[in-house]
Amino acid sequence: MRFGLIHYTFPxxxxxxxFVALGQAVQFAEHGHPVRMIGGAGRSDHPGVECRVLAELGPDWPRFQAAARELASGRAGSAFKAYQAELESTxxxxxxxxDAVLAHNVMTMHFNPALTAALWNLAQETASQTAWYFWAHDLVLAHPDYPRPDVRRHPWSLYARVHPTAHYVTISEFRRRQLSKELRIPPSQIRLVPDGIDAxxxxxxxxxxxRLFLEESLADQDLVLLFPTRVVRRKNLALAVHVTGSLKRLGKKAKLLITGAPDAHxxxxxxxxxxxxxxxRRENLQAEVLFVADRFRVGFRQLCALYRLADALIMTSRQxxxxxxxxxxxxxHAAVIxxxxxxxxxxxxxDGIFFPPNEKPERIARRILRAFDSHGLQGARRHFKRVLREYSWVRIWEKHLSTLALRPRSWQILPAKTGSAELLNTGENDASNSNGDPKNGKHPDGRPPMEGSPARRARRRAGRAQLRTRPASRR
Known part of the structure; x- marks a missing residue:
């Protein structure tokens, strides 16, 4: 399949x-699905990911500015229609x-309403050959930093309507509940795909x-212990092995990573x-105790990465x-045993997890478990592993994106019928699926806008300008 991702900008x-859109693009490309990112700014250095920069999508484009001025006066007139038509053509x-288009935020945020209207039409026009997914990271209808638009009027009505052929995706259960409320559709009609991180x-x-992290399921372990050492008797590796065995007998999933190899000379x-x-072998710990050097040479970079993946350093040296x-x-920031x-x-x-030099392995194991609980180390490490286990792009691909790539129709939950399915090309009032009274430009709690990147601030300024409409009583 060939995928398209649309957003205002890309890295x-x-x-x-x-970052999320690029992460998705890379996953699709790495699994053999070419990607085209389409936005007003960006670049791609990844094989299989093309970035198409369209000046027409940027806030400096003359027709963008003309449409923004027109919307600020309270209506979508000829300038808006001309800009929308230009975007549709391009x-x-x-x-x-x-084969599929993922439209990120552009169908639920107001930074370019003409783009929203153009994509609305294209999604309907191409529905028979292209699957469309409206990916909602944020909602202008439920955003604390922006006044709520008057959804009785076009193009603002698009943010409160359910598209007749596209499919909605949100990034969290919280967002799904918000979108469900604003669109007045059941949450079950909105797919949830969390953001990912390039762990x-x-x-x-x-x-x-x-590869070691994935093959050995380190994110699923209760404890990952790192012993960076050469294989010599005074390092007392046997004690570390026995402690690992005791952790296993106590019901814990543990791995001991020994970095060194024997000196052949x-x-x-x-x-x-x-x-x-x-x-x-005797203790049946082949799956729990790993000599990392059997797999690859452990240099400085590899050692640093192993520290970041480990819960604790363990040293059992006699001296x-x-x-x-x-x-x-x-x-x-690794604990020390x-x-x-x-x-x-x-x-x-x-500040160490100390044990007496002659203590039995089981007592050391229990001491380690008590220390992790009492020092509050487990909570932070559990969160670390949860992120790696559930939110790394590897997991997001396996649990979510792979099904979209391999079985796209399995994602398609037909939206509720919302009446007319005509293409949108007028500026007439549209009260379909309106949700409550407009706030007429007043923020509900008076909070100032959040700060962000220059590009984000520019989009917010453009969005605010386009939300400055006349009060309903004056229309």
Missing amino acids: PVVGGVE LRREIADL RAHLEADPEVW NPSSVAYFEEVRELI EGFGLPLLEAGVH CPRVAPFTDILGS
Whole structure:
């Protein structure tokens, strides 16, 4: 399938919708579906993602400005109609070869009403060959920063009407309830697809680290322990293995990631490595204890990414001259589990999860679990893992976007009938599906507009200008 994404702007313009739209585009492209992003600004460096910048969509376009002035006077007249017709002609060519179009925010926000009207018509005109999805991140009808438009008049009526052939998508249950109320349709007719995040980019994880994260389901673990060490006897790897086994017996899902490999030139290192391997086999912990070096070479970048994915650093060394990993853990906000010995106590003060040097593995495991609960570490880590598990683009693709790409008709929930399905090309009053009295330009609680990126502020200024209509009593 060929997908089109439409929004006012795309990255490198900074904005939440911009990031989400690009994330969706990349997912479609990476799974073999070419994408065309269509907006007033943007750029794409991703294979399979084309960015079409149309000056006609920007606030500097002469017809945009003429239409805005006309709307500010209270009506959609000849300037608005000319601009809408121009957009329809341009966009008709841009979407001609697309199988599906995702219109982000442009059908529920007021920054370019002529664009809303043009897409409304095109979605109806091309419904037999192109699937349309109106993606609602924000709603002008329920937005605290803007006066509510008079939905009895065109084009504002479009924001309160259900399109006869398009399908509505929102980003949260809260937004779904809002849109359901404003459009007067059941929530079940609105699909929910949460925003995603490029977790790999935020974690700066190299491909091999990210592959490990996915293959080992690290986001599903109760505890991920990192032991960055060479395989030598004084590091006491066996104790870390036994602690991991105790966590497993206590009903916890745990992984121990050991970064180092044996020194091939040191017979004692190789012998100790085999001892630890045998212990892992004997305790049936092959799935819980991983030698990362078996999969890839752990350099500085990979080590940093592993720290960011781990819940805690564990060090079970019998003795150390300093303990550099404790500093690394501090930089990465990782908890530290280690014996209460110098120099660890000198570095950590009272901020480690300490255990007596000769304590039994099960007692250490229980100590770790108590410490995580009492220190409040679990809540933050649970949220971290929930984000990775539910909101990374990998998960959004698997749970949502893949079905749109592979079975698009499974997404299509027919909207409720709303009467006439004629194309919209007039500026006449339209009271269909009106929801309440207009606020006539007054904000309900008097709050000032929120600040944002320059592009977002420009869109807001344009939107406010186009919402300055005459009071209903004067029309």
